[in-house]
Amino acid sequence: MTGGGARVAAVPRPRTAGWLTAAAFVVLLVWSYRGTQIDLGALVGGEAMRQIGGYLAKLFPPDLSAPTLRAAGVGAVETFAISFVGSLLAVLIAFPLALATDRSLLYRGVLYEGRPPAGARRAVRVGVYAGAKAVLNVLRTIPEIVWALLFVFMVGLGPFPGVLALGFHTGGVLGKLFGEVLEDVDPRPLEALQSTGASRLRILLYGVLPQAMPQFVAYALYRWEVNIRAAAIMGLVGAGGLGQRIHFAISLFLERELLTLILAIYVIVTLVDALSAYLRSKLV
Amino acid sequence: MYRLERVRKTFPDAAALDGLTLTVHRGEHVAVIGPSGAGKTTLFRILNLALRPTAGRLLFEGRDVGGLSDAALRRARTRIGTIYQQQHLVGRLRVVHNVLAGNLGRWSTLRALTSLISPRDVDAAAAALAQVGIPDKLHARTDELSGGQQQRVAIARVLVQDPDVILADEPVSSVDPSLAVTLVSLLRDLSAESRKTLLVNLHSVDLALNFFPRVVGIRDGRVRFDLRPQAITPALLEELYAGHADEERQLAQLKDGYDPFGRACRPLFDLGA
Amino acid sequence: MGGFDSPPMRWSAFPYLLAAAFALTLAASVRVANVDPRLLVDPESLGNVARFVRGMWPPKLAPDFLQLMVRPAIETVQISVVGTAIAIVIGFPLGLLASSSLMWRGVLHEQRVQRRRWLVGLPGYAVARAVLSVLRAIPEYVWAFVFVRAVGLGPFPGVLAIGVAYGGMLGKVYSEILEHVDPRPLETLHASGATRTGVILYGLVPQALPTFVSYTLYRWECAIRASAILGFVGAGGLGQQIELSMRMFQFDEVLTLLMMLFVLVAAVDVVSARIRARLL
Numbered sequence: 001m002t003g004g005g006a007r008v009a010a011v012p013r014p015r016t017a018g019w020l021t022a023a024a025f026v027v028l029l030v031w032s033y034r035g036t037q038i039d040l041g042a043l044v045g046g047e048a049m050r051q052i053g054g055y056l057a058k059l060f061p062p063d064l065s066a067p068t069l070r071a072a073g074v075g076a077v078e079t080f081a082i083s084f085v086g087s088l089l090a091v092l093i094a095f096p097l098a099l100a101t102d103r104s105l106l107y108r109g110v111l112y113e114g115r116p117p118a119g120a121r122r123a124v125r126v127g128v129y130a131g132a133k134a135v136l137n138v139l140r141t142i143p144e145i146v147w148a149l150l151f152v153f154m155v156g157l158g159p160f161p162g163v164l165a166l167g168f169h170t171g172g173v174l175g176k177l178f179g180e181v182l183e184d185v186d187p188r189p190l191e192a193l194q195s196t197g198a199s200r201l202r203i204l205l206y207g208v209l210p211q212a213m214p215q216f217v218a219y220a221l222y223r224w225e226v227n228i229r230a231a232a233i234m235g236l237v238g239a240g241g242l243g244q245r246i247h248f249a250i251s252l253f254l255e256r257e258l259l260t261l262i263l264a265i266y267v268i269v270t271l272v273d274a275l276s277a278y279l280r281s282k283l284v
Numbered sequence: 285m286y287r288l289e290r291v292r293k294t295f296p297d298a299a300a301l302d303g304l305t306l307t308v309h310r311g312e313h314v315a316v317i318g319p320s321g322a323g324k325t326t327l328f329r330i331l332n333l334a335l336r337p338t339a340g341r342l343l344f345e346g347r348d349v350g351g352l353s354d355a356a357l358r359r360a361r362t363r364i365g366t367i368y369q370q371q372h373l374v375g376r377l378r379v380v381h382n383v384l385a386g387n388l389g390r391w392s393t394l395r396a397l398t399s400l401i402s403p404r405d406v407d408a409a410a411a412a413l414a415q416v417g418i419p420d421k422l423h424a425r426t427d428e429l430s431g432g433q434q435q436r437v438a439i440a441r442v443l444v445q446d447p448d449v450i451l452a453d454e455p456v457s458s459v460d461p462s463l464a465v466t467l468v469s470l471l472r473d474l475s476a477e478s479r480k481t482l483l484v485n486l487h488s489v490d491l492a493l494n495f496f497p498r499v500v501g502i503r504d505g506r507v508r509f510d511l512r513p514q515a516i517t518p519a520l521l522e523e524l525y526a527g528h529a530d531e532e533r534q535l536a537q538l539k540d541g542y543d544p545f546g547r548a549c550r551p552l553f554d555l556g557a
Numbered sequence: 558m559g560g561f562d563s564p565p566m567r568w569s570a571f572p573y574l575l576a577a578a579f580a581l582t583l584a585a586s587v588r589v590a591n592v593d594p595r596l597l598v599d600p601e602s603l604g605n606v607a608r609f610v611r612g613m614w615p616p617k618l619a620p621d622f623l624q625l626m627v628r629p630a631i632e633t634v635q636i637s638v639v640g641t642a643i644a645i646v647i648g649f650p651l652g653l654l655a656s657s658s659l660m661w662r663g664v665l666h667e668q669r670v671q672r673r674r675w676l677v678g679l680p681g682y683a684v685a686r687a688v689l690s691v692l693r694a695i696p697e698y699v700w701a702f703v704f705v706r707a708v709g710l711g712p713f714p715g716v717l718a719i720g721v722a723y724g725g726m727l728g729k730v731y732s733e734i735l736e737h738v739d740p741r742p743l744e745t746l747h748a749s750g751a752t753r754t755g756v757i758l759y760g761l762v763p764q765a766l767p768t769f770v771s772y773t774l775y776r777w778e779c780a781i782r783a784s785a786i787l788g789f790v791g792a793g794g795l796g797q798q799i800e801l802s803m804r805m806f807q808f809d810e811v812l813t814l815l816m817m818l819f820v821l822v823a824a825v826d827v828v829s830a831r832i833r834a835r836l837l
């Protein structure tokens with residue numbers, strides 16, 4: 001976001017390729033607009049707008065009766081708990097997998113210039129690297145809501161499958177991000193530590209992790225912000241939290257209660273965003 | 285201590301060392317000079333066992349390094365302390381941890397881990413920092429120190445490591461000249477006190493000739509001369525640096541004060557000792 | 558700490574408080590979330606997983622099924638495109654309004670009539686920020702749920718949900734980009750007598766445009782993932798099919814759909830990454 005000034009010179013002059021890309025996007029947009037069968041005219045002035053307006057009007061005023069507030073509060077706490085434990089589980093999954101994808105700890109780079117592993121040893125380590133990458137890809141590709149369905153199927157309804165779902169999907173995302181951080185670690189301090197006779201585990205502790213940790217924390221907090229939003233919808237498939245109550249409220253046409261629950265989501269999400277920003281400023 | 289026999293080291297794009305032969309005895313103080321690209325840094329990385337020669341033999345304490353097991357290699361490394369040009373410390377760690385990292389070859393992993401939480405052997409680290417003149421920086425964040433202070437931290441780490449050999453690869457090329465003199469004399473005095481072998485790769489010919497009883501000139505991956513400073517003539521130096529504009533300019537400045545019968549060079553700085 | 562002849566470390570309570578708060582939160586959250594690792598090794602759970610995995614392989618590749626799924630896959634892409642377009646339409650004006658440098662602070666306002674600055678600029682800025690924060694904090698799934706109720710099933714609620722939720726995110730990031738633009742060219746334009754609209758068009762937007770486009774493309778990558786999932790609440794696309802197959806225990810279909818989703822997401826990532834690499 002910085003360096004806006006430096007980019008002044010980089011503002012692309014209208015080139016053919018640029019115009020072609022833009023034209024392609026316009027075509028894509030028109031095609032998509034037709035495909036989704038939306039009538040923006042109807043939205044702006046007509047029937048759809050009236051429908052949305054009518055529905056929104058039914059939401060007000062929010063239901064602030066004690067039982068609804070209690071339900072919203074309990075749901076918010078549960079959502080928070082799912083996001084918190086889920087994010088932590090994700091870190092626990094991501095950390096070892098990210099280390100297993102760090103080739104400079106396994107078989108190449110400054111720590112192996114003196115004695116590159118050969119033969120079967122190298123094959124095993126390349127295998128560890130490739131295997132960990134593949135696991136991370138699978139974890140990441142499957143969306144959290146699909147994981148949630150799977151875990152509901154496995155361990156039953158409730159917040160626990162939500163925790164597992166967030167942990168698995170986010171574990172894959174964080175594993176990839178952590179791996180990128182590890183690739184960017186400055187190798188020179190590692191060489192210096194190796195020259196004291198330190199083993200690779202101790203080089204990891206004194207050289208790699210101190211460099212990588214601030215970024216790890218920043219990414220984990222960032223994913224926590226994503227996860228509080230995701231946790232709020234886990235309940236749609238039966239995995240606990242505010243989502244489950246929202247599902248009921250919508251199905252049973254309890255619109256005013258729905259608004260209270262949405263407000264609860266707003267509060268808990270804003271709270272976690274602020275908490276995460278505060279921790280980031282203190283820790284990173 | 286060290287014996288290199290016709291050591292070659294080739295990289296994919298170039299040959300860095302081309303049949304280099306050199307012997308260093310225990311307790312010696314040796315300066316290595318030569319134009320940039322001569323292979324000095326490669327030589328130092330072979331000496332500290334980070335690189336393996338492509339051909340030729342390296343004997344450390346009479347044992348061929350090529351035949352050592354991984355564990356023996358690590359044990360050998362604990363006896364060799366290295367000081368780098370710059371930025372080989374972990375900036376985000378506090379100074380105390382960077383200094384105590386000198387212990388990593390001896391400490392168990394558990395001890396290394398607990399020390400990161402609550403530093404062990406703090407007294408040794410404090411003593412080492414006092415020796416290098418920055419006792420008050422023990423708990424500072426390393427990246428908050430100046431370049432010269434960071435170099436002192438690197439020296440303190442080597443003191444904690446307490447090796448038999450200290451290798452310093454251009455330790456003063458990124459600090460100002462008066463600080464360079466201070467740091468090189470600090471290295472020399474600390475090594476002399478504890479009878480350590482000292483090899484320093486220097487960009488500054490002046491420092492090499494003034495502080496070291498033995499100076500090795502390297503060019504194109506080979507030893508060009510290996511002499512006492514008194515025996516090194518301007519002609520030898522010119523030949524060593526021929527074609528390297530920067531270093532030739534340095535020599536031109538140096539020649540004004542050259543005195544073949546006294547000290548090799550007029551000291552550029554008054555050391556007061 | 559202490560006990561040696563060196564400067565004592567500055568003692569700070571922060572790490573201890575943080576660790577204590579963390580431990581307490583974790584303990585409470587584990588209880589609230591009913592975390593029970595035993596369930597994971599429970600024979601019944603494992604049996605369920607085994608059934609699931611066995612059911613998944615081989616993926617269903619029957620031509621008539623694939624043919625049937627082409628439409629939802631295309632729909633997923635289309636929802637993401639139109640949704641992102643609506644997000645730009647919502648996010649751009651709100652982003653302008655939410656930039657303090659445009660509304661009430663900085664070089665453009667040195668000479669302004671004070672009253673207008675405080676009575677028009679600041680309130681407009683505050684309202685835009687508040688709207689963006691609401692749009693952003695409510696997850697796109699919840700928006701989709703509400704819109705499904707309001708306008709019925711199909712791609713339309715999906716488009717609206719992405720447009721509204723991502724409009725909030727784009728607006729916030731646009732305003733951050735605008736606030737970090739180099740102010741010097743703006744001052745020059747301002748000094749040369751340009752109107753504020755002129756300064757925005759000739760000074761601000763050209764500087765911010767590459768970053769705008771880059772971030773918007775990144776959001777499009779996210780939108781395709783989201784549009785695939787919004788189907789779970791009835792908003793069209795692949796998600797609706799995944800949900801259906803899941804509910805009917807047709808796990809071989811689920812695997813096929815997941816693979817299709819993977820290909821779509823990867824394709825959009827590649828396109829977007831290539832355009833972004835050329836922009837920046």
